[in-house]
Structure formats: structure tokens, C-alpha cells
Amino acid sequence: MTNSDKNRLKDKAFQVFGIFCTLIGLVVLAVFLIDILIKGLGRIDWEFLTSLPSRRAARAGILTAWAGTLWILVLTTIIAFPLGVSAGVYLEEYARKNRLSNFLEINISNLAGVPSIIYGLLGMEIFVRQMGLGGSLLSGALTLSLLILPIIIVTTREAIKAVPGSIRDGSYALGASKWQTVWNQVLPASFGGILTGIILALSRAVGEAAPLIVIGALAYVPFIPSSPLDEFTVLPIQIFNWTSRPQEAFLINAAAAIIMLLFITFLLNGIAVYLRNKQQKKIKW
């Protein structure tokens, strides 16, 4: 066997290995999805979506849970979006490369790896106790914002980095100020990437139960929150609660609630893809 034959064989072997690795993830996901769909799909109807929690599995619904999840999503977006994008713009466009910005950079990357329950403890101390917000939607949204800020900052920076330098040079050459360049050229050009990052970050926030339980999110809430200072529950907590019940019927409810949570996540991802494509079509250099 010649050397090049050997190399070709190795190449082939790696390809097969790569396909295998890709399939593992997909197969596990498929098995999970099919299992959940079989168990839960029959349980989803209008009543399930509009009923309050109940001790009788057949009468229990997820109205307050998904309303809480939507509230949390909206509030978290309002808080994390401007903060994260501004921080990203500052670090990429304005900050000088010195020790301070290095220090900030390392810390932000580290924060992305901190377990979510730690953010819960932080939120408990700062928002719930010190700021006196209690176990409210606002505390929850602020806590989850902290959780996803590092992700948003990192993706914003990556998106801004991908904008070619010639665009900035062109803008400066026409006499635009730094701010005008960032606002009119850099941000629009990188907006697709930024948006993708934010929505992926939100998808993560939507699935969190642990930090919210720590800050005092509840399990039984018989009303839809009407202001950011109201108490709340979210879908992951409802799911967690139902999966630990002894009765089989609650496990089916949990499967149905998982489908709804997945639906929200897929919807978010779909919106991200749509907006990114729309944005990219607009950009013509």
C-alpha cells in the first residue's frame, strides 16, 4: 500500500467517524422527541393551555406557567438586549487594548461558564433581598439577564468583528463620526449575527428552572401576573414539579408541557433565522 493510499484510507475513516459523531447527537435528540411526542401530544388541547394548576392531573393546565414564561422572556429581552449589545460594542469598537480590557474580556468569558444556580444565589441576595424586589418577575428577569449577558456580549463582539474594516474606513472617509459609523454601518451590518446570539441566549434562559427556584419562583400560582412585580411560575418549574409526582397522569402532563416549551424554543429559533435572512438581504456592499 502506498503512502497516499494509506492517507486516503485515514481520510475515509475520519469521515465515517465524523458522521457517526454527528448521528449520535441527532439520534438521541430524535429518540427524546419521539418519546415526548408519543406521551404528550394527545394531552395538548385548548383546555390544557388555559387551565390553572390542579391536583387532578386531568384538570391541570399550564396557563400560568406559559404566561410566566412569556413575561420572563419579554422582560429578560428588554433588560439584556441593550446592556449586552452596548457592552459588546464598547469592547469591540471603543475600548483600548490594555490590561483593563483584557481583564474584562477574561472575566466575561469565565462568566459564561458559571453554573446557573450560582446566578440564582446572586439574584436572591441582590435583587430579592437587597433591592427588595421579592420573588417577582422582575427579580427573575434580572437574574436570567445576568445569566445570558456573557453570551450576548461574546456573540455581539463576534458579529461586529465580522464586519469588514473597509466599511468603517469608507464611513470615516465620508466624514462620519465614530458614533455615526457604529450606528449606521457597523450595527446594521452585524445585526443578523447579534440577533441570532440574543435569541439563542434567550432559548437558554427559557429552559432554566434552578436559578428561578432559588430566587423564589413558585410552583402553584393561580393567577396570571399582571405587572413585573407579581409572583410567577414558569414552564420548566411546572415540568420539574410534575415529573416528580407519583401518578402516571402527571408524567403525561409533564410531557405535554415539555412539548409546549420546545415549541416556544423552536419558535424563537425560527424567528431568529427569519430575521437574520431578512437582514442579510438588505445588506448590499
Next chain:
Amino acid sequence: MQTFSFKNYSAIILSCAALLTACNGGNQDSNNPDMAGNIHIDGSSTVYPITEAVAEEFRLEAGNVKVTVGVSGTGGGMKKFTRGEIDIVNASRSMNEAEASLAKENNITYIELPVAYDGLTVVVNPENNWVKDITVAELKKIWEPEAQGKIKKWNQIRPEWPDKEIHLYGAGVESGTYDYFTEAIVGKSHSSRGDYTASEDDNVLVQGVSTDPNALGFFGYAYYEENKAKLKVVPVDDENDANGKGAILPSLENVKNGSYAPLSRPLFIYVNSKAAVRPEVDSFVNFYLEAAAELSEEVGYIPMPAALYKEQLQKYKAFSEGAAKK
């Protein structure tokens, strides 16, 4: 030239928020539309199903009272309760000394009210044909810290049992169930061997025991009730004939009359005296004690004898009247 369309996106977000506020549901008819207020409850996830059931029924009684229930665990709930952050705490064990002294420090006075029983159930795999009963001493021999790495075979516990490995399944160390079991069996709360399969989720334990022929496990009675076909229950003998002779099966009757000892445990709620003065909390607690017998059985627990509920009602009445005078 394109403009940056922050505006569009923020408009979408704001309209979502408006929509949410708009669809806030109204309250249904109730007997006491005048009574209003909030009742904050948190604590044990074991007691949660009972309190949830009571809160659900209480809505028909007083629909404008907003009762919320959390599940941060007995320990987590006690922390909030002793700081005065919640009105009622669900507890699957009694308040411990550290918590009691915290409450004292913060000037919190309270009453402990048992609301139902749970029978911790010892189970083996249905294929296990050798275990017919087990004594508390034998359970201690299996679970005590000294057993770690030593007691590994069934015949080490009783010579006539086979020379097969024993696999243990039990509650996770953070749960009140673990505290109670170790206290009752080992004699010291929060102390046991560490080499067993532990889970806070009893359904995981059910799964484990039902698929492992050499398994021995324990969990709440409701989880056995719902999975009877997959499990074999083991009667427990406390070798004390005063409360039932021989090995006793956990059952509604045996837990209720106290013969299933020492593994029947009471479940509690604790009420803050400052909260008990508020009419909505007062009527909620009374409603709880009146409805607990029926509702606790419905969600899988074992009600106390009727006389005990009456006793609790009187105890509570004296407590709330005392609190009102202060």
C-alpha cells in the same frame, strides 16, 4: 441606505407585554368575594401536593385571595419562614434547633400543625423471592455509615438469604425523607452509608428497584401505591409488640393507627403568628385542617384520625386568638 431598526423590534416586544397584561383572567364565583389578600406558602415538595389541593379548593371558598405555593424544600422554606418572608411553610420534618433559634432571633412566633402522614415504604424487586419481611435492626445494619463497603451481600444480613449482591436505592441527602429515614432507622438524622443510588426524585428510585432483581429501596407510600405491579413491598418489624406484633405492612390503616412504626412520619405546616391574625390566612388554615383528611388521601398520603384534626383545629384556634390579643 439602510437604517437600524431597533424601533420595529422594540415595538414587537412592547405589544407582547401589553397583550399579556390585557389577558389577565378574572376570578370565578366564590362564597366569600369580599375576602382578599395574598397568602405566601413555600417549603417541602413532599407536602406540596396537599397544600396545592387545599389552595385549589380554597379558591372556590374565597376566590379573591391569592394563594401561592413554592417548592424550595423544607430547609429552603424554613429559611424564608424564620426570616418572616412567608406566612406558612410546608415541612416534611419538624423544625430543627438551628431554625428555631433563628426564628426566635427574628421574633417570629409560630405554630406547628401536623396535616397528614406518609408511610416510608421499603421495597424490593418482584423477582426477589427470599425477602418476606425485615426488622428495623436489619435495616440499620444495611444503612448505617459503618456498613459502607462491608455489607454487600444479602446473606450478610440474614444467613438464609442468598449469596447475592445487594443494591441500595434511597432518597437524596438533601431531602427531608432522607433525614427522617436515617433518624428512624440509623438512630441519627442525616447519617448513613454513602455507597447507594441516591435521588431526590422518587420516580427514579421506582425505576431502579423495578429493573434490578437485587435491589432494596425506600420511598414515600404514594410512589409504591402507583407502581404496585412493578414492586414488592416488605413488611417491617420494629420488634416492639406494643404497637403491633411482628412485621407490619405499610397501609392506610397501619399508618393511621400507628402500628407501622417507625417509618410513618407526620407532615406539617407551620403558621406565622403575625399572619394568623389576617382573616384570609386564618380562614385558609381552618379550611386546610377541615379539608386535609379528604384531600391528603386524594393526592396519595394518609390522613390522620378525625379526632387529631379536631385537636389541631382547637390548638390553632387558641393560637390565633392569642396572636390577635398581642
